[in-house]
Amino acid sequence: MARLLAIDYGLKRTGIAITDELQIIASGLTTVDTKDLLTFLKAYVSKENVELFVIGEPKQMNNKVSESEPAILAFMEKLSKSIPEIPIARVDERFTSKMAFQTMIDSGLKKQQRRNKALVDEISATIILQSYMASQS
Template identity: 55%
Template structure:
């Protein structure tokens, strides 16, 4: 079975998570500078079989798209052009950064480590992927 990958897209960084090959568990993979995301995807997708790419959909409390949504749409068009065989899905990502912080606190991650934005982005991508998997089971 192919993996499912999730991306928490941001203006500076993208958090990345993937499933195991049985698509049972979501695991944080990496955090990549947004300017390097296509290079990372090309390298990863050359070595791993990924069938679906889940991209976080940031919304405001009133369900309107957030300011970064236009950049995400440009990113999605780039993904569809470069990797046409990969299915692209969206998943609501409201509160994932807050939930990521809470899960790190509950998991005993030290305060200094929790300040690392890269870790928050990677955990957020994992939460997006877990949410997506919860809808597909």
């Protein structure tokens, strides 16, 4: 089996999460400046066996797409042209940032550490990946 890689796309920075090769555990990998995201992903998949990209789909409470969706779609087009052999799945990412923040509180991180937006993005990507994995089982 190969890894699943989740992307919590943001206009400034993007959280990345990855599974183990047996696709049992989702873990935060890193946060990348969005301008460097495609370069990072190309380098990562050249070293690791990735079978699927899972990208968060931000929606508003009324189920309409969020304002960041056009940027995500543009990125997905570039990604599918750059790495066409790896398919892309989408997962509703409503509430992932709030869930990530609550996870940080529950794990005992101090207030200063919870202000780290890069960590919130990485945890959000992990939640997106866990959500995808749960929907497949």
